[in-house]
Amino acid sequence: MINHSCPEWYLDAKLGLMVSWGAFSVPAWAEPIGELGTVDDWNYWFTHNPYAEWYRNTIRIEGSPAKQFHIQNFKDCAYDDLLDMWKAESFNPDEWAKLFAYSGAQYIVPLSKHHDGITLWDAPGTGTRNTVYRGPKIDIMQKIADAVRKAGVRFGVYYSGGLDWEVTKNLPPHSDNDATSVSANRPVDAAYSFYAYHHVKDLIDRYKPDVLWNDIEWPDFSKREGKYSLDSLFEYYYQQVPYGVVNDRWGADQHRDYKTSEYQLMTENEDLEAWENCRGIGLSFGYNAVESETHSLSPEGAIKYLLDIVSRGGNLLLNVGPTASGEIPEIQAKVLRGLGDWMALYSDAVYGTRRHDGLSASDSPWVRWAKKGKTTFAYIDGEGALEFDAPETQLWEGDAEIVGGGALEVKRNKEKISLAIAPRKVAGPAVIAFNNQR
Amino acid sequence: MAMEFKNFERFNRPVPTWFKNAKFGIFIHWGAYSVPAWAEPIGELGTIDDETWMAHNPYAEWYYNTILIDGSPAQKHHKEVYDGAPYDNFLDMWSAKSFNPDDWASLFKKAGARYIIPTTKHHDGITLWDAPGTGTRNTVARGPKRDLVGALEQAVRKAGMKFGVYYSGGLDWSISLFPPMTKGEHVRGYRPKDAAYAMYCYEHLMDLITRYKPDVLWDDIEYPDFAKREGAYSLAKIFDHYYKTVPQGVVNDRWEVPHADYKTSEYQAMLDNESAEAWENCRGIGLSFGYNQVEDERHYMSINAALHHLIDIVSRGGTLLLNVGPTADGIIPDFQRKVLEGMGAWLDVNGKAIYASTTAKDCKPSDSPWVRWTAQGNSRYAIIDATGSVTFEVPSSITATTASVLGGGSVQLQRNGNSATVEISAPKVEGPTVLEFN
Numbered sequence: 001m002i003n004h005s006c007p008e009w010y011l012d013a014k015l016g017l018m019v020s021w022g023a024f025s026v027p028a029w030a031e032p033i034g035e036l037g038t039v040d041d042w043n044y045w046f047t048h049n050p051y052a053e054w055y056r057n058t059i060r061i062e063g064s065p066a067k068q069f070h071i072q073n074f075k076d077c078a079y080d081d082l083l084d085m086w087k088a089e090s091f092n093p094d095e096w097a098k099l100f101a102y103s104g105a106q107y108i109v110p111l112s113k114h115h116d117g118i119t120l121w122d123a124p125g126t127g128t129r130n131t132v133y134r135g136p137k138i139d140i141m142q143k144i145a146d147a148v149r150k151a152g153v154r155f156g157v158y159y160s161g162g163l164d165w166e167v168t169k170n171l172p173p174h175s176d177n178d179a180t181s182v183s184a185n186r187p188v189d190a191a192y193s194f195y196a197y198h199h200v201k202d203l204i205d206r207y208k209p210d211v212l213w214n215d216i217e218w219p220d221f222s223k224r225e226g227k228y229s230l231d232s233l234f235e236y237y238y239q240q241v242p243y244g245v246v247n248d249r250w251g252a253d254q255h256r257d258y259k260t261s262e263y264q265l266m267t268e269n270e271d272l273e274a275w276e277n278c279r280g281i282g283l284s285f286g287y288n289a290v291e292s293e294t295h296s297l298s299p300e301g302a303i304k305y306l307l308d309i310v311s312r313g314g315n316l317l318l319n320v321g322p323t324a325s326g327e328i329p330e331i332q333a334k335v336l337r338g339l340g341d342w343m344a345l346y347s348d349a350v351y352g353t354r355r356h357d358g359l360s361a362s363d364s365p366w367v368r369w370a371k372k373g374k375t376t377f378a379y380i381d382g383e384g385a386l387e388f389d390a391p392e393t394q395l396w397e398g399d400a401e402i403v404g405g406g407a408l409e410v411k412r413n414k415e416k417i418s419l420a421i422a423p424r425k426v427a428g429p430a431v432i433a434f435n436n437q438r
Numbered sequence: 439m440a441m442e443f444k445n446f447e448r449f450n451r452p453v454p455t456w457f458k459n460a461k462f463g464i465f466i467h468w469g470a471y472s473v474p475a476w477a478e479p480i481g482e483l484g485t486i487d488d489e490t491w492m493a494h495n496p497y498a499e500w501y502y503n504t505i506l507i508d509g510s511p512a513q514k515h516h517k518e519v520y521d522g523a524p525y526d527n528f529l530d531m532w533s534a535k536s537f538n539p540d541d542w543a544s545l546f547k548k549a550g551a552r553y554i555i556p557t558t559k560h561h562d563g564i565t566l567w568d569a570p571g572t573g574t575r576n577t578v579a580r581g582p583k584r585d586l587v588g589a590l591e592q593a594v595r596k597a598g599m600k601f602g603v604y605y606s607g608g609l610d611w612s613i614s615l616f617p618p619m620t621k622g623e624h625v626r627g628y629r630p631k632d633a634a635y636a637m638y639c640y641e642h643l644m645d646l647i648t649r650y651k652p653d654v655l656w657d658d659i660e661y662p663d664f665a666k667r668e669g670a671y672s673l674a675k676i677f678d679h680y681y682k683t684v685p686q687g688v689v690n691d692r693w694e695v696p697h698a699d700y701k702t703s704e705y706q707a708m709l710d711n712e713s714a715e716a717w718e719n720c721r722g723i724g725l726s727f728g729y730n731q732v733e734d735e736r737h738y739m740s741i742n743a744a745l746h747h748l749i750d751i752v753s754r755g756g757t758l759l760l761n762v763g764p765t766a767d768g769i770i771p772d773f774q775r776k777v778l779e780g781m782g783a784w785l786d787v788n789g790k791a792i793y794a795s796t797t798a799k800d801c802k803p804s805d806s807p808w809v810r811w812t813a814q815g816n817s818r819y820a821i822i823d824a825t826g827s828v829t830f831e832v833p834s835s836i837t838a839t840t841a842s843v844l845g846g847g848s849v850q851l852q853r854n855g856n857s858a859t860v861e862i863s864a865p866k867v868e869g870p871t872v873l874e875f876n
Contacts, residue, residue, distance in 0.1 A: 125637035125671045167632045171615055189613040194571035195634030228571050
């Protein structure tokens with residue numbers, strides 16, 4: 001049994017960024033059909049998968065539009081040819097780190113190996129099938145780790161322990177009308193367990209990641225005690241990175257520091273424990289050139305999405321999907337800048353907060369609550385005179401101020417309070433701080 | 439892959455004298471499959487068509503695969519006797535309670551074998567030592583609860599014989615999620631070739647080399663393709679380590695790379711390899727490698743037949759690797775013991791014509807009467823399975839009018855052109871008579 005609980009830094013951080021960059025960023029093609037958790041028909045989901053990073057699976061499904069797209073645009077290209085076509089010629093890790101830090105993100109979690117099995121560092125046993133030998137010819141993990149840490153942001157790693165389509169080339173694509181087709185068609189054997197163990201150990205040794213973010217599940221063979229077991233990997237990790245955190249996607253009954261949800265799926269994990277919701281700015285993690293602003297969060301939408309999560313005690317891991325050349329697409333950059341513009345004024349009212357169980361969120365007007373020490377924060381999206389629930393037993397309105405804007409008069413009417421919200425300099429909700437000390 | 443096979447030629451070197459001189463080795467197939475010990479003795483490899491072979495596989499060590507083939511008699515047997523229990527249950531049922539490595543070694547020594555090669559991992563993937571990454575799926579943690587490779591290595595070396603290891607690099611049914619093999623082409627098609635499995639095999643072989651310094655590395659059914667290149671975890675790196683650790687070691691030819699110290703044939707298959715400079719034929723005493731309790735006298739070689747097989751091979755410049763299949767308890771079945779003891783008795787008398795011999799260039803073999811020739815130094819040996827007045831072809835280069843009989847006595851030659859007639863009395867030990875010409 002692993003004895004490790006989620007460290008405060010993670011609970012305080014609130015906003016992280018995932019970076020999904022891979023050979024799939026070359027075709028950058030998927031059908032933006034909707035958010036995970038809103039499409040009930042799994043066969044339809046897999047066949048029209050909006051996740052561009054699932055390209056290798058989608059193009060193997062007979063009759064899928066992605067397969068057709070691939071034949072039309074890449075003829076008989078093998079998937080691995082995309083690795084060579086991925087040049088990363090405009091990749092500027094310091095520029096990325098600057099933008100990421102500006103957005104207010106406190107930790108960055110790039111993919112080190114997605115389901116296609118291509119590693120973004122020269123992982124042990126991968127030979128030349130990695131970004132150091134082919135395509136970008138860069139240790140992308142090292143570059144991002146160095147750049148974001150220099151910018152004062154923590155560095156974590158995403159690793160797909162569950163799926164590795166290079167290892168399971170012989171299995172059919174995931175296409176069943178059943179989410180369990182992913183769980184059933186994955187490598188679970190001793191050799192793959194050994195390989196994944198050595199990969200993650202190497203990631204720990206080289207980059208001391210603050211977050212270990214596994215995806216799908218951990219190979220079953222090593223879900224037991226002993227050398228090369230998952231528990232021994234966790235023990236090694238905490239020895240090297242005592243304040244590190246691991247997510248919950250290692251399999252049922254395995255150790256975790258926090259739970260995860262994704263778009264609108266696994267929302268049952270958004271409970272009283274530490275948790276994190278991840279999603280793309282649009283409908284995909286990998287860059288999808290098909291998407292437009294209509295598929296994407298707006299800057300304001302992203303801020304409200306974050307604050308909603310914060311008010312419920314979670315973190316947001318928002319995904320960035322760079323182009324194959326290494327640019328952050330403008331639709332995404334705009335959202336990150338918008339988050340940053342807002343966070344520049346209000347981040348103190350976000351970082352380090354905890355959920356406030358006594359106060360209820362409202363959508364009309366849009367109000368979310370959080371607390372930090374003796375201060376209660378209300379995030380309010382609206383202008384002019386607003387009235388909303390705030391029971392006297394939970395909130396003393398006597399000492400309130402507009403964060404960044406001075407004192408504020410708050411009137412109480414039984415269980416409700418009313419106040420006037422002025423227009424703001426930056427897009428996004430206003431923040432009111434209530435000093436609860438009478 | 440462009441890097442494939444680069445520089446394998448650097449391993450090519452003369453065949454070590456010990457191997458050229460050895461002529462006779464013992465193969466040991468012992469595994470969880472020795473518990474059911476069941477197969478259909480339909481015939482010798484190389485005499486049966488592929489599809490019939492797979493569903494009625496006479497190799498008891500293939501039980502894992504055969505019982506997966508729908509409608510196979512093995513599947514029916516497994517259902518009836520074991521109620522279709524999981525294969526791995528056999529690992530726990532494998533007691534090895536009567537295993538006495540010194541007793542085995544002394545039998546092999548008495549048989550006249552010069553090197554011993556046990557399976558360290560057969561296709562079922564169970565390792566006979568605590569191989570890295572196997573967790574508890576090995577004989578140290580389960581079943582025999584013993585490092586069987588280490589126990590044999592010590593006993594064999596103590597008895598003055600060379601020690602090699604068999605390792606199934608090609609097939610590992612615990613790794614791959616392939617359907618059962620029902621056709622010959624599946625054997626090479628349905629095998630793990632990926633990076634993870636290559637890494638696993640690498641660590642296994644490196645561990646075997648470091649721990650047991652095997653004089654022979656005997657791979658089976660190819661090697662994971664991903665490792666057939668230069669670089670970390672490659673087969674070339676294994677060979678580097680091997681020849682550095684065991685300079686006089688030999689590797690067989692089943693890796694399918696451009697290096698082998700010798701080539702192999704099996705029963706009546708792959709006979710084209712028997713024209714190589716160094717080669718080895720392997721076969722069971724019966725029709726299986728793993729112990730098959732279904733077999734009886736009709737399927738075993740007699741002492742004389744086994745000697746014929748050995749002598750025929752040696753006369754053609756090859757080496758015999760004769761297999762022993764112990765029971766799950768660790769007993770070498772009587773019929774096998776009898777053949778080994780018989781061969782040893784004959785070799786005690788006639789070993790001069792076998793060990794360190796070469797082919798006798800201008801001497802022709804014959805099947806009626808049965809005559810094979812070998813040579814050593816200034817001597818040529820006619821090995822004749824006939825008694826009474828025997829006429830056979832003797833080349834004109836042999837001018838001697840008498841020949842010594844190994845084991846005592848001599849015979850007069852009555853020449854008649856290219857043939858000669860001799861009077862051969864009944865041999866003192868079972869097997870052909872050897873005439874030595876100086």
